[in-house]
Amino acid sequence: MVLATAAAALCAYIAPAAAGSGIPEVKAYLNGVDAHSILAPSTLFVKIFGSIFGVAAGFVVGKEGPMVHTGACVASLLGQGGSRKYRLTWKWLRYFKNDRDRRDLITCGAAAGVAAAFRAPVGGVLFALEEAASWWRSALLWRTFFTTAVVAVVLRGFMVFCRGGKCGLFGEGGLIMFDVNSAKPTYSVPDLLAVIFLGVIGGIFGSLYNYLVDKVLRTYSIINERGPSLKVLLVITISLLTSCCSYGLPWLSRCIPCPAHLEDQCPTVGRTGNYKNFQCPPHHYNDLASLFMNTNDDAIRNLFSSGSVKEFQLSTLIVFFAAIYFLGIITYGIAVPSGLFIPVILAGASYGRLLGNLLGSLSDLDVGFFALLGAASFLGGTMRMTVSLCVILLELTNDLLMLPLVMLVLLISKTVADCFNKGVYDQIVKMKGLPYMEAHAEPYMRHLVASDVVSGPLVTFSGVEKVGNILHALKITRHNGFPVINEPPFSDAPELCGLVLRSHLLVLLKGKKFARQRVMTGTEMMSRFKAHDFAKAGSGKGVKLEDIDIKEDEMEMYVDLHPITNTSPYTVVETMSLAKAAVLFREVGLRHLLVVPKTPGRPPIVGILTRHDFMMEHILGLYPHFNPHK
């Protein structure tokens, strides 16, 4: 409880953004959503220590999600040139000060997190590809590959250094965490049918898991909103409940005599291991305690172990499965960094082993292998990944010959679960209200055109604008982009010059290079700025409106916006199908899309589309009679 309280206090008082898995937030960031303090140094600190405390406290949580988030935070810190607040800055890092490089770095960080958590370098690359990243280029592929190769080499170096238990539990199992290579690779038609059955049921359980996690999260968010002390109280409650289960439930199981001819010690007392004594007479073990009172890794290893059909009783597996399934659901969402992988793998493995025991007469497959397939089916059912999960499981278990069956189970459970709801990370992204752009346009968008969803008053600037007007516009709106319109005498008729960003305007105003006349002073003015003055600052950094102090007489002066205007903004005609505009917005990775009029003789711009204008909530707010699925 002390550890749980420490984790909760860190989370509740220092960095609330560090609670939960972190994968949904990283996913949203890579989609273009700059949520506040998601990747801040304080979040990084709390994520690391909160995760250690949370896992050590015995919660049914994993370290994988937090490690992905940790990797992303470290990458973000590098991407914004270190932290000025904590006096950790490097000059050469300024080359990464742009959206694209920062996004690439964070993708690599997420891949490194998975690679380190599962000791699965290729799995990490594929996770970053399949789940995390929204845009993919071949350069990014080999950058993540390089990152995870370095992770693998460093991990192995530490393992060699830590050989012989010098570093506690670190490095246990070597590079392959749950080696099941001994299972024999034969299967026949009844086995295949059993596996398909397992996949279908696993898919149903997986989607039910998502449904319940969503409900619990909504309930918790009501509690969590009432203040940090209630957050801590909730964590303590769940901690008590978990402890009750871990220490109370093993009393339900009876003692089993140790099997003869074991390499392992039996019973194990005072250390992590396969056979826990737990109040049993000597040379007996309690099988339920062997699962509950172990590290999660060892519990998974026990469930995956082959050639030990009788090790766990049927009732043990049922109790353990039910307990872990529901503890996993009620634990996610409390103010502790908590990964979803381990609870899902644990629940899935016990479900698979249970089913393997039940179907023992029908199928020749080893129960340990059934446990692996059960874990695959739960993972497929909740997370809906395919290739990356398959490779991660392969790298976890070194079981290449069973690959076709694992692939089959993943596909079946994903397909079954997709009938009911979305993947768990997508659900969380949606629940948190992050404006995530899907890769495809929604069907109802086909019935609308771009100008239908343009909203809000449009604020435009002249090519050479009065300082007062700019300051006023920056104050009264929260827009991040403003169209610039050239008017006579700079052009024959009003015409669209381009788009100027709020952050660049702020830098320009701070520089105070104004002119008294309405003239173009571009080149002369820009010689007073350096290129990296306009580089993208870290989130929450950069010039703020409050930093700018403009005097009364400067308000009436003019500033030339041409040098900082993007003169090639992407545009669509107002009659463009909204679905096509959404594809353009998403595929090219835009933040602003200008809508221009179709017929001449009108102002040269109709409006700006941003990410929020494509969200279903916005569109259904404007057109409530629309059926979102048609």
Add this chain to the structure above:
Amino acid sequence: MVLATAAAALCAYIAPAAAGSGIPEVKAYLNGVDAHSILAPSTLFVKIFGSIFGVAAGFVVGKEGPMVHTGACVASLLGQGGSRKYRLTWKWLRYFKNDRDRRDLITCGAAAGVAAAFRAPVGGVLFALEEAASWWRSALLWRTFFTTAVVAVVLRGFMVFCRGGKCGLFGEGGLIMFDVNSAKPTYSVPDLLAVIFLGVIGGIFGSLYNYLVDKVLRTYSIINERGPSLKVLLVITISLLTSCCSYGLPWLSRCIPCPAHLEDQCPTVGRTGNYKNFQCPPHHYNDLASLFMNTNDDAIRNLFSSGSVKEFQLSTLIVFFAAIYFLGIITYGIAVPSGLFIPVILAGASYGRLLGNLLGSLSDLDVGFFALLGAASFLGGTMRMTVSLCVILLELTNDLLMLPLVMLVLLISKTVADCFNKGVYDQIVKMKGLPYMEAHAEPYMRHLVASDVVSGPLVTFSGVEKVGNILHALKITRHNGFPVINEPPFSDAPELCGLVLRSHLLVLLKGKKFARQRVMTGTEMMSRFKAHDFAKAGSGKGVKLEDIDIKEDEMEMYVDLHPITNTSPYTVVETMSLAKAAVLFREVGLRHLLVVPKTPGRPPIVGILTRHDFMMEHILGLYPHFNPHK
């Protein structure tokens, strides 16, 4: 020579498109290049049998590239609803009659080809992702994954059926072709240095391979252009040369006594195996003959075999490496279906084993594992893939513990080779003159705007156009898309209505639903057509201009183009940066991009950009003074 002549004759006389690997063509198709007869049924037929004959003739060619092409051809056949010419059609396949589904199917086909060739289901998915596909969506990911899962299950079914050598060499080695799982997973700093050295040299050899293949291909294309008989003659010459090497070179090697305590038979006579007798006294074997006079798979297995340091002499490895390296180079490009994977793996494995023998005193790694790393370095140096090669090698050898070293070698050799030239498939695509759109815009494009590269006379149609005009335009141009402009009385001023496709115009003209007056007859007219009349036909299929028979009086009639006009074409303003237009074109996957004027009062369209307008040759033709690298 009989087999070689048969393969060459098939290729030269029936389907010239079947020569070579086929991967570059598939890659170009998935990028949007509809090259003629690349995926035709005749190509499929020749590819299958030509590849069998070619490999059986003993050429230094692989079956992997041809299998990818075969998979793509089968997928294309399904995608165009079967073949009408060969009376193989299915009605339900008409749902795939559109560009996107066809492209998805062909991606799946390519993945299935790799999965079947290497028995590597996950490797197949990654190959399709990294090398073949130009656009990627998560739906495509699990579709390819499903395809390769089916391939794995079917393969395994056949292997079980063929157990005991019922089907010749099929299924040898099981699902893992070159199992080296026995190698012990320890390495230290000198090993790492040796591996880095191996990677650097492998990268240099790999890029040299690409350079020489390119030169040889250019020479051969001069010979091949002179007619099919010269093609066959060239194949026979190379066949003779290969035979001379295979039968002549082993005489250079001396006989070695069989090692004691072997599981294998030694020497093997009359069947494929590890120790070839080849004119040696009994209980002796010729090590060079053991490499040359084997199937390629067995030669690779021999080179990868661990725990047999002394099996091959140093001189043997040098001779074999040199012979295979140059035979591989001069064989690619002859009129035979020929994959590049196997020659590269063979050359790389012998190079790696050679280096392992030389560095034996410095490094503790097994020479068999050195051979694997050598193969990885050559593959990385020629093909420049990373993740997919890594997973393919993992699935070939089942050696998870050595994964970090394989990743390292792949990255090093790719990086080194990238300093010299492009990947071999990219080179071939370029040499064949296929207009491949790169994922990124070239730097020099930043100095141009969209209207700078618009070329050719622009042909536009009215919303309601005279039949004669349309027919004339279709005859004198080869454009595939025409802008449609609404003019008074259908609008106040001329305005851009949209884009109409040649194929749709041809269907419309064939239907002969014309009107005597210049009026909009859209809805009434379209009731006479069915939706799938306008579905995309297979390549080379569909209505042709010659099929249309318009009478003299019909020439003066009108047809309403509005129903078949795409009213939401993507447009850019003429002053848009060409680099940004290229990004839009590539990311959204367009075939036509309309360029509209910036200022009002001019015709509503400036020109159309197609794929060819973005090619470096075209741009440098217009602006010869440009430096293409700046």
